Amino acid sequence: MTDAPYDLWYWPSIQGRGEFARVFMAAAGIAWRDRARDSDAQALVEDMEAREKSSEFAPYAPPYLVDRESDFAIAQVAHILSWLTDRHDLGTGDRGLDLHLIQMQLTITDVVAEVHDTHHPIAGSLYYDDQKDAAAQAAKSFREERIPKYFDHFEAAYSKIDGPFVAGERWSHVDTSIFQLIEGLRYAFPNRMKSVESDYPHLVAVRDAVARIDGVAAYLASDKRLAFNEDGIFRHYEELDGK
Template sequence: MRYELFYWPSIQGRGEFVRLALEEAGAEYVDVARASGRGKGMPAMTQIMEQQKLQTRPFAPPFLRAGKLLIGQTANILHYLGPRLGLAPKSDAGQLWAHQLQLTVTDFVVEVHDTHHPIAGSLYYEDQKSEARRRSKHFVAERVPKYLDYFEGALQANSKGKGYMIGRSSTYVDLSMFQLVAGLRYAFPATMKRREPFVPGLVALHERVARRPNVAAYLASPRRIAFNQHGIFRHYPELDA
């Protein structure tokens, strides 16, 4: 199957969780908005989003075309792709648990985004800076520990596989943990320096994922967009108190 991923071309954002899964699995895919030529580029993405009569029109990117299917919502895409890419547990119960963890990642990602946009996505950061500072104070003190400790706990509670989030082998949830640690290190380096000693399992998982051959090749390639000040994870030193 040749997949088509539709996501903003200049940021990692939510699309990165899908890119990582496709890359780790060595899947054949086109990152449509970043490609050029007929039926590619941003117009191809916009055209889908504006088709009012489309039966499964997505609310926002990322979305994935897989044959006749058009699938929206990051966690939903991973739930679909996971078993097909060999990146999900085999049992239904295992897939539900993987999805539950990924939906908790989704919740966390909203909160990360809202540290710099607590008032409105339609305003610039500069127009909501004082609110961002106030929200981030609570985020780094309360929410980062709560989420990271929860994920560390899930990792430690996995009795079957040392060092994997679920079962005895790598899943898309491990890739998402890698991305969370990487993103938080970029956006909140001071906070992470304080918190990492409390989540040694996640830190080790991040390193192991980064060294997996396909992931390492991807990270070294131009396909991996660098973190920047337009994505979900942004580094504003004033928010990382």
């Protein structure tokens, strides 16, 4: 893996937002080094500080991806995925369609932020235990209103094509991110997902199709795929899942 063209920088002990980039790169057969996992979180902090000093366009927060040859760095999950799509000629060839895929990817970013806010509705700097009551309220609304609203939206897009992928025959960054979103929600809200999934056959189908992509299947079976845990974005707290 030393000839990997990219360095991914992200917090080392969680899947988190970095995982959306990992699953995409695994699907595309793009090799990367996971720098903070190869060393530690302090190395990530130091790398961010160095970039802050040397560039006006330093990442605000991880994940960010660095082209090793030029040291060019890009942050923001949706932007990383669209950058990689362009660089590796993985787009659809239709500019309008590619822009709509980015639009969907940004909506996935919104869902992920709301998932984060189910366990940290007041402040990211406070412990979950310090905001449990607000979290219960946020999670109830997320489970009951937001999951169906977002899923209806995504399902509608997938139901307009033959599938399983949203842009037609070839998978895109939207498909790999829907996979990761469903995996994360199944982990965080297993009861809720069990009761809603049958309403969203296309989303389940694309989740399954992405899991079968050779590079993704190999990645998921490898020790590079960390388990979900309660430090990440998708956390399982029984009390937030409802019945």
